[in-house]
Structure formats: structure tokens, C-alpha cells
Amino acid sequence: MSSVQPTTQMTTAQPYDLNQQAVWYQQSGGAEAPSVGMADVLRILKQRRLMIVVLFFVFYTLVVGATFAIANWAPLWTSEAILELEPPRKNVLDIEPSGDVMPEQMRLALQTESRKLTQPVLLQKVLEQPEIKKTAFYNWYGGNIPKCMTDLRRLLGSTPIPDTYLIRVSLATRDPTETRDIVNAVVDQYLARYVTQAKDELYLRAESLKNTLAERQRKLNEKRDEMYRFREQTAVPGAEEREAMGGLVLGLQAQITQVEVQAAALQQLLESIRDVPVNELPITPEMRILIESDPILRYYRSQVEALDVSIMVNRERLGAKHRDMKTLMLSRQGWYQKEIMKREELITDIRERQIEATRQDLAQTRGVLVRLQDRLQEEQARQRAMSRNVQRYEQMKDDEGVLLKDLEQLQKRASEAEHAVQDKSRERRLSVVQRADRANKPSRPDYFVYLGGGFVVSLVAAVGLAFLREFTDKAIRTPIDVARHGQLSVLGNIPLIDDEEADIDSIELATRKAPHSLVAEAFRQVRTNLLFSGPAEAQRVILITSPGPGDGKTAVAINLAVTLAQSNQRVLLIDCNFRRPAIRDAFPNTRREGLSNILIGQGKLADYVTNSDLANIDVLSSGPMPPSPAELLGSTFMRELLAEARTRYDRVIIDGPPALLISDGIVMSTLVDGVIIVTRAVQNSKGAVKRTREQFERVGARIFGAVLNGVQARAGGYFRRQYREFYEYASDETIPAELPMPPGGNNDPQDAGDGGDRGGR
Template identity: 25%
Template sequence: MQTNAQPVGPRPGPAPPPRPAGAGAGPATIDPLKLLRQYAVWLVVAAVVGAGLGVGAHFALLKIYPLYRAEIAFEMFSPINDPAENISTVEGNAEEIDRFIGGQLFILESEDLWLDAVRNDNALRTQTKWIRRFTSPQTGQIDENEVVRELADVVSAYPVRESNVVILQATTTDGEDAAIIATAIRNAYIRSNEEAKSQNMQDVLSALSGQLRAVQEERRLAQERMEQLLTENQITSLDERIAVFSADLTALLPGLVEINQSVEVARDTLRSYEEQLASPGGATYPESVRADVRQHPTMLRYESLIADLEADLLAKRARLGDANMQTRATRHQLDAVREAAAAAEERLLEEIFVRQIEEKRSELRSLEAAQIEAQAAAEEARRNIADTKRIQEEYRQLDEDATRLAEQELSLQSEIEKQRAIINRRASSRVRELYSAEVPDRPIFPRIEFIAPAGVILVLVLTAGLIVLRELLEKRVRTPQDVALIPRTRVLGVVPDADEDPSKPTSAERAVADAPAGVLAESVRQIRTLVLKRFAQRGHKALLVVGGMPGSGATTTVANLASSLANADLRVLVIDGNFRRPKCHAVFGVAEGPGLGEALAGAVALTDAAQPTEDPNVHVVTAGAPGTRVFERLATPAMSRLLDEARARYDLVLIDSPPAIVAGDAMALANRCDAAVLVVRAFSETRGLVARVRDQLDESRAEFLGVVVNAVRSAAGGYFRRNFRTAHEYQNGLASELRTARAERLGAGATDD
């Protein structure tokens, strides 16, 4: 059998430097729709249980602790401002009414009012079952303080939104008690309101009288101050004084503006000079300074000397050449003179520029002194004008105040008379009762329309919390999304569980060969496409397939990937590098030896160890006889030489290795292969394990292509089953054509062999 083949690509370059190990698995994320599909039965059962608990709780609470509520409504009005007004037609300020309602709510919920109700309402003390809890059996005395503390949980008041209505309510376990308690609080409130109204009216009159006296005193003081200003300041001459001071200020302002501008220009120029002098890259000099330096006698002498030396140098070059000693001496002299001229120029630039800065500073000081003098004169004129205007304004304000106070005095006298008239009216109350307390005919608690849904919601929330907690604590790889959570880790492919494939292959290892139109075979084809694309880009030929844990499916992946590559007319060599539990000989139906063990020991050549399979494009190097499987030889130069020969003879080399978690053989092989793929089994390996193996492979010579998630079941993601079924139905029509084409290709290969 002919096994030689020309290489199809260059050998990869030297191994890349080790990469730093990345972080482990990232935090889990939760897909709500996925959880809803996965735990739908749990949630339905939780809803049914919650509804049952809610109904049971309703009837239990109705028997043990029912609550009844009695209500009384009060309407609040604005205060009467005119004795002729009717309280029901008064339109008051909304803010004032809100404040009044807030005060009445405080009164209705005050302990003083409740204590008054307990002491003075006979029905409350004798006709309620509720009061018996606070009555001494021996003396018949009521513990009033304890009653008041309990009323804090029984009585409440609140305003009705968008209205002037306040609701007083009492809530107890007995309907009649609730009505009696609400009525007792109402009676105490009405008494308190009447007493407060009378006291408030007297307080209003006292306050108004005090205000009247204060206004009269303030008016007297204003008139005395006006007379004092007229006497001390000669009020009739103030206008003339203001005109004189204004004329002085007008004459000073143009000169002050001119000086201010000159100061700003001088400051800007000085600041620019100083910045140029202190520049981090060296002083930068104005062109005017450079022009002065160029005309300095010293620079003119240097310029003449440089011109003479340049002429002498040109003459000697023409006569003696550049290499002549005299020419070089003249050139060195010219360079020295130029350096001296540059140094002299820099010194003169600094001297002249510093002198200009000092002159500018002196000029600025003179201008600032003149500016201060002019500003002082202008400020004096403004101060004189302001003082005169202040006196004028004070007199005018006093005159206005006196007039205003006289008007206030008249207004207060009128208001006092009006309030006296209002006090004499009985209809001045600002509170009216809309309806009284009635014995409630049904409890407010429990209500089945609330308790039953509350039970459903409570149980659903608890169940959802347990589900979320379970998902957060789950560290296993179940779906490709779990692999995507691991930093710097890509999903190379997803292979469904063989039981999920509608084509029902006879064995997972033979899925591509036996059911080429199946979903499992299509998944392998997608992995094959990605591998070939990467191999073509990098010139790779040797691929290591590593399982995370025993049973991950690395051998299954190797077998199916080999068949898929062979179907693409590529010559593939499968090497069983799993010396601990080799399976490739059983999967491909070949002899156990000679194999890799014998080849590494030098007993056989690769051409003798490579056994043909039923597919002419696939050859297998088994692990070899048990006695030849020396683990250490996988990390020797012999293994490297064998792989080099395999790369030269085959289009692609697939190496099956033991699981990374149980042996270090995979890392030894990874340092001799071009690329590596990690195979993990759904619901078997954890994200932490995948991250560790990924880091180890990252530090090896092989390029890490990604992770193949094997044996994914539809229950893991909710939508995989539908995807599997759709793929199978789409491809099922082509199944017979694919099987026929494969049979023809295999038949042609057999003939060639």
C-alpha cells in the first residue's frame, strides 16, 4: 500500500513564548428565557401549591384574626374672612388648606385626644369587648395609659387625595367595637375643635391688637427720623452736590481708562518677555532684540572675521585640496570662530533682552502708580455721590414707610372689627362631618382575592430564588455559553449527544461514517471547517485532541473528525497517544500492534506502524503492544521525529491523548504538535477545570484552537432539541445521496489499493 504523500504546507515556526495564565472561569450569567423553559414544570407546581396555601391561609385567618374597620369622614374648609360669607362657598388657598388638614390629622392621631375619649366616652368604657383587656378584674379600673398605647394600632386618619376630606378609621377584630371606638374619637375631636376655635379667635384678636400697637410705634419713629434728616443734611441742597461730584467723576474717567489700557499692554508685554526668557527649551528672543544684536560691534567683528576665514578656506580648498593640513587648520579655525560668535550672540541676546525686561518693569511700575492715584480720585468722587444719594434714598424710604404704616394702621383697625364680628357667628367652624361610623358587615382582612394571589406570588418567588441559587452555584459546563464565560476561551464546536441525533447512529465513534446526514456528523463537519481554515492560515498539520476528564469523548472526536477530513479527500493519519487506555484500534477495527510504542522504541518505522482502515484516506497508528507503551517516550525527540515524518507523508495528523486531568502526557504531546483542541463533556467538567487546562495548553508550543463541547443534550439549553430536529429534517432528504457517494468513493479506493 502506498503511503507516501508530498507535504502540503510549511512546518510551523518555533514555539511562541509562554503566555501568562489567565483568570479562571468568570461569574455565571443567567438566561431568564432558558430558565423558564427548563423549570416550567417547577413553576407551575409552585403556582398551584401557592394558590392552595393562599386559600387555606384565608380561611384560617378569617377564623383566628379577622379585622373590621369603621370610618368617619370630615370635610375641611377655608377660614371665613368676611362675616357675610357662607362657609360652604368659601374658596381658600390650597396651600393653607393643606396645612390645616395636616394639623387636623395630627390632632386626630394625638394621644391627648385619645386619652380624652377614653376618660369621657361612656360607650367606649362600658359597651366594647376590646376595653375588657385593659380592665382590672378585681377593681374594675381601666388602665388608660395602656389603652392609649393600644389605640396607636387601632386608630388612624388620612386625607383623601384631590379633596378636602379626611377619613378617621378604627380597626379591631369586632365590628361593633370598631364603630364605638371611631365614634368616641370623633366626639373628643369635636370637643377639642370647638375649644381650640374659641381660643384661636381670642389669640387672633390679641395678635391683631399687638400688631396695631407695633405699627403705630414704627410710624412715629419714621416721622422723627425724617425730621432729623431735614435738619442735619439740608435736604434742599443735595441735588446740586450730586451734580458737582458727577462732573468731577466724568472728567476723571477718560484718563483712568487710558491708564488702565496702558497698564494692561505693559503687563502683557512683560509677561510675554518673561515667558520667552524662562521657556523650558531655552529662551526665545524677539526679532527686535536679534536685530540689535546683529548690529552690535562685537557681532559685526565676528561676521567680518568669519567672512575672511570662509574666503581663505575656499581658496585653500581650490589650491591645496580638502585633505591638506593648512586647509584643515583653516576649517578648524573657522569652526572655532563660529562657535565663539554663537556664544557671543547668545550672551548679547540675553543681556539686551534682560535690559529690555527691566525697562519694561520700570515702565509698568510708573503706570501702576499713576493708575492707583487716578483710581483713588475716581473712588472719592463715587463715594461722595453715593453718600449723597444714600441720604436722599433714606429720606424717600422713610416717607414711603410712613405712608405704608398709616395704611397698615387703618387696615388693622378694620380687621379687628371684622374678627370681632366673625367670633359672634356660630357658623365659623372649619370642619363638617360628612358621615358617621356604622358597624361594618364584612371584614377588611383577610380577603381571598388578595391572600390567594399573595400565596402564589410568595411561593413562586421562593421557587425562583431557589432556581437562581441553584444556577449560580452550578460550575459544570453544560452548554457552549458556559465555556464562553471563561476568559480568552472560544467555543470551537458543539457536538450533540448521540441519543439526541434523530438519525440514531449505531455508535458515537462511527457517526460520520454510518450516518453522514445526521446532526452529529454535521456538527463534526462544522468543526472540521474551522480547523482547516486555521491550519491553512498558519501552515499547521498536526492536531492534538485532549479530553478534560475520562469519558469526555476525545477518541470519539478524533474518529469522527478523521472520517470527515477523509470525506474532503484529505489523507489523514490518526495516532493513538493514549498509552493508558488506548481505544483507537477498537474504533477503527485494526490490530493493537505494532503501533506508536514500537515506533518510538525504534522497533518499526512509521510506514509499518501506520495501518490502513476501511477508508483509504485514513491510516491509524495504534498505541502498540502493552509492553512497549513507555509514557516518557512521548516527550522525547523520537516523538518529534515521528511527527515530522507524519507531516511529510499526510495532509493532516490527528493525535489522541489521555485526559489532561489524569496524566501529563497531553502537555508533553502539545509541545510537539502544531495545534490543540480541548474536548469537554457536558455536565461533566467544571469551568475551573477547563480554565486550568486552557492555561496549560496556552503555555505549550501548540496553538490552542478552542473547546469542543461534547454530548450536549436538549435539556441543557431548551432550544437544542429543535435545532437538532430541524438540521436532521433538512439533511434527511440528502442522506441516501451521501451514503451512495461514500460507497462509490470507498469502492474506488478499494480498487486502487
């Protein structure tokens, strides 16, 4: 056997796309449908252009009619006046002087005045004027002044003109004269009210300024009285006295430092002589003079010196060892000992007197230090009190100066306020630049806005409704709907037989009775796209099913089997729809017994297969209705039947039941090589196609793609242009006469090579 063998797998193969009718959608395991792109937008516009044109015509007709109706029966005439507000001057009446006027302040001032123009009190006074009461605008409300005032406030426009000092006051009514009169009445009434309010405001502010001036004078007098009492009760020293006080404090601090140094020196001296032994006490010249001037010590010394003279005289006369010499020596020794003892006694006495004197000096010095420190504290406290008094008095003087300066400014401003009350120019800060005139043409309708804007709105509304209709349409209408919402590859599109020019009684017989029709060509496209979607060995057994009954799955199964047989392949067509079998209607010679008999073990495939009147096609009917079709279809007998069919036939086409109604198709999908889902345009919903795909995916079935059946020829849709081109091409006189069928039964040149040795099957 020889067949077409594509070199790539289904997910990457490029299908044979005749007239671009096959739409392929690469499945991604439950991925979301692709978003709407520019191609989809153009497609929707093209398909629904008639709807868009009709809706646009209806909408724009309404717009044009409404525009001319307004122009004839409800026009509006607009009049406007322009007011100018001078920038606020430097206000001399405020307590605090103001600086230059900022842009934000001017903007707020303009907005404030524009809001005042629509005050209910002002509008009520306008409506009370006799001239206004005669207008049709006023009389239309029948004396209902609150309602009239509310509508006038709503209709009256009062807005600042950007980047200017101007305010626009406008009104639109059905009478141009009344519009002018009402606007001018509002402006005149507001100007009169503005002048009165300006006078009242100036007078009130001048009186407030006088009261403030009197209050400032009272505070100044109180401050001066307070300063006088303070000077009387508290000594406020002058600069010389404060300087003398500072010098005294500095002198006391210097004396304290000096006395502290003396006390430290005396303390150090006392500690140094207290621990020194008497014999080690240094003898100062003053101490030596004091010691030597002692009369007793001098007497002892004189005795020693007298004996020294006697010893020197008698030594030469008597000799050193004479008895008298010894007596003199002993006597001298005695007096000398007395002298030494007396000197030591005097040194001890002087040391004790020195220590005592040092102690007395130290105590006296410390006493002086304490007295100096006490006096320093007193003087410092006095100095601080003096500084506080001076500081307080200076603060009083500063307060007096501030009050005096403020009083002078207030006196100056009070004088200016008196002139401001009499100044007439302040009443003219708000002036009329342009009074309202009678309008020459109506402001409503504005033909450019109404007709131009209506054109755009009508077009947008028409396009929007077309897109709304497209996105809210739940029915499958185009292959793009199948690919987008069903996420299925579209193998082909079968046109609606009612649009076919050829005489076809039944679509099941299209490829046999009208092989040159567009419907037959569509089925051949399905066959071609299927063959090129994967290897032939992976497409031996194919289940044809649909979401519901009447979708055309039987027609697709029969015509697909016929086109495969015409390509010189042996095909077995099995009717697996036990509840509504339809294969026997297309092949009347088929036996009544069939699949159900085989599944219950009453025979083999060869016992019930019927050879059809077409070459290369055998048919197996469904047989009698079994009690449990799903169990039989999933049985071992069914597996053996399909295995035997694989050995005898190149292709096995199974016409299954609807997938959403009966579970038989789901059971069969697990036994076949793949499933083709037939959807019917308009009849099937997008959700039904999606649920069908999801059911097969849940059981792991392979889906070859979908066939869209019953596609209508419509503007922007499918087959209208193809109908015309196909029959123009088919009716060309240059086409040669039809050749006879070849011996193998293949009359399709493009598939002539898809045959081979099939003998013995």
C-alpha cells in the same frame, strides 16, 4: 489523494449544521461572552418550564391557602368617617392682615389636622372611654394602654382626600362593630378637642390684640410728646420763611458773582497801567481836564501865549532876526519848556494817583467779596440746619401718621375680635360629613388583590428562581453554554448513551456496532462540521483533549477516526495518554509497544503501527510509561514521527491527556494542526472549559472547536425531539435495503467523493 476542500477559512465558513446541533462562536481574541438575548430567555423558559410550572403551582397554592386562611381566621373590617375642613378665613386676629388662602396653605392645613387626629393625647382619651374599654380590641392588650395606644395610632388612618377639603379617618380591626365605634369615638373626641382649642386660641389672640393695641397707643403718645418738645426747643420755619431764606442765599450768590467780576476787572486794569511808560500812558479827557486845570501849568501856558502874541506883533515891526525878537523867542522857549516839564510832572502824578486809586478800589472790592462769602456760608449753614429740622419734623409727622393708622386698624380688629370670641360659627370650621358605619364585608383579604397579585408574584417568583438556577449553575449543560462561557465553536453534540434506544455496550464502539444509531450519527456530524470548518491540509494532525478525566475524549477520538476512515481516508489513531491509555481496549489486537518506544529511539513509526480490523485505520498505542512524558512529547523524535505520519496518512487523530491535569496536552498542541476540546455535560464546569481554552491560547495553539459529550434528553433541551424524529425517520418502510460496502470501504454516501488514490502509504 482527494479530499473535501472548503473554499473559505474557519472563521468565516458556514458549517454543515444537521438539525442545528452545531453552535459556532467566532473567537475575538479573548472578548467577553455575549450578553443574554431574547433567544436565551426563550430557551431558558423552554428548558425549565417544568420547574417553572411546579414552582408556580407551589407558590400559588400557598397564596390561595394563605388567602382563605386569612378570610376564615384573620379578616379585617374597615370603617371610615369623613371630616370637612373649611378654608381658613381672613384672620382678623393676626397683627398683620392675611391675604387670600393659597392652595399650598390649604394643603398644609389639611395635613396638620389629619396629623392631629393621631396625637397620643387624643388617642389616650379615646381609650379611657368606658365604651372603648369593653371592646375586644382594648381587652386584647390586657390593660397595656401604651401598647394599645401605639398600635391604634399605627392602625388608624388619617389622610386628606386629594383636591378636596375632606379628611378620611379609617380603621381596620377584626370586629366590624368595634371598628365603627372606635372611629366615631376618635372623631367625636377630636371635634370636642378642636372646639376647645379654637375657643382658647381665639381668646388668647384677642388678649394679645388688646395688649398690642395698648402698646401702639403708648407709642403714639410718646411720639406726640416728642414732636411738642422738638417744636419748643427748635425753630421750625414755615414755608414762607424757608422761601425767603432761599431767596437771600440766591441774592448773596449773585452779589458775590458781581463783586468777583469787578475785582477781576480792577486787577486787570492795575496790571495794564503798571507796566506802561509815562510818556505812553493814554490821556483820557478826564485826565486832560485835571491837568489843564492846574494853576501853575495855566500860568506857564499864559506866559507862552503872551510871548506868542508879542512875537507875532514885533515880527512885522522888527523882523525875525532882530535882537529883541531873539530875546522874545528865547523867553518863549524857556516858558514852553517849563510848561512841558510841568505837564509831564502832572501826568506822572496823575498816573501814580490812578494806580493807587485802583489798588485801593481792588482792596476794597476784595474786602466786600470776603464779607459776602462769609455771610453766604452763614446763611447756607443756617439753611441746612433749617432743612434738617424740617426733615426731622416731617419724619415725626409721618411716624405719627403710621402709628395713628395702625392704631385705627387695631381698634377695628379689636372690635371684630370681641365678636369673634362670641361667634359660634368658628367652632364649626371642622365638621363631620360622614360618620363611620358598620362594614358589610371584610376589607381583608381583597380576593382580587390577593389572588390576582399572588398569581403575578408566584409566576414572577417561579420564573425568577428558574433564571437564578440557570445563571448560578456552574455546569456545562448545553452547546450554548460552551459557546457563551467557553467561547468555543461547537462541532457537535454527543447524546448520553443511556438515552439511546439502540443496544450499545460502549460508546467507543458506537460507530462500528450501531452505525445507524443517533450516537453514530452525532459523531458523523462532528466529522462533517470539522471537514467544513477549514481546508484539509490545515487539519491533518488533530489532538483530542478535555478539561478532566472521564469527559469522553477517547470515545470522540476513536469514533472520529472511524467516521473519517469510513469516508475513505487513511487514518492513524495515536494513544498519547501515557498515564491512562484506553485505545487498546477498543482495539484489542494493538501491540503493547508503541509511542513511548519510538520517542526513546527504539524504532520507527512503521515498526509499531498496528493494522486494525477496520479498513483505513491504523493504531499506535501509547507504549510503556516513560519517566518524563512531557519532555518526550516535545522532543525531535515526536516531530519526526508526526512528519512521517503526514506522509503516510490523510488524518492523524491523537488521543491526548486531560489538559487541566497534565501538561502533556499543552506540549502536544504546539506540534499539531489543531485541537478539539471534549466537554462533558453536567460534569464539566464553565470555568474549567474557559481555563482549558485559555491554556491553549496562551501557547498559540489552534482550536478547531469543542464537542459536547453526554448531552441528556430533556424538555426544552437537546435530542429529545431529535430522538423521536430520528427513529421515526429511520424506521420508515420506504427506505431501501442497505447496500453492500463499496470496494473502497465507504458506506457513507455523503462522503463518497472524499476518497482518492492512497496506494503506497
